[in-house]
Amino acid sequence: MANPPDLSSFKPLVGTFLHAGRSAIHPPEDVTCAPPDGSVLELKTVTELDEEGYTGVSLIFHGPADKFLPQKTYALASEVLGEFDAFLVPVGELREKRDGRRERTGFIYQAVFTRLREEI
Numbered sequence: 001m002a003n004p005p006d007l008s009s010f011k012p013l014v015g016t017f018l019h020a021g022r023s024a025i026h027p028p029e030d031v032t033c034a035p036p037d038g039s040v041l042e043l044k045t046v047t048e049l050d051e052e053g054y055t056g057v058s059l060i061f062h063g064p065a066d067k068f069l070p071q072k073t074y075a076l077a078s079e080v081l082g083e084f085d086a087f088l089v090p091v092g093e094l095r096e097k098r099d100g101r102r103e104r105t106g107f108i109y110q111a112v113f114t115r116l117r118e119e120i
Contacts, residue, residue: 056114086111
């Protein structure tokens with residue numbers, strides 16, 4: 001897979017959908033790494049990271065309740081950015097109150113990309 005896009009490329013994509021597929025780093029026979037068919041994630045939040053020695057971005061995605069993605073590397077595809085690998089970590093659940101109960105309506109995932117700060 002290609003390297004992740006330039007970090008500033010993610011901000012305009014908030015609110016858009018990316019498709020999660022099998023990453024080339026997993027062997028084809030490793031079916032545990034295959035995401036459920038039609039795995040679509042909405043990019044909800046982009047937070048730039050700026051620390052001493054490195055720069056980066058944290059991406060928060062929302063996914064549907066019926067297609068859980070375990071912590072793994074996935075190929076993410078966007079019409080704007082093309083395809084790139086991202087290590088997704090499930091970090092929470094989306095819940096809504098329905099009929100007096102809080103029901104799970106989706107899952108929250110995070111991907112973080114960092115780069116060493118170049119010496120000036």
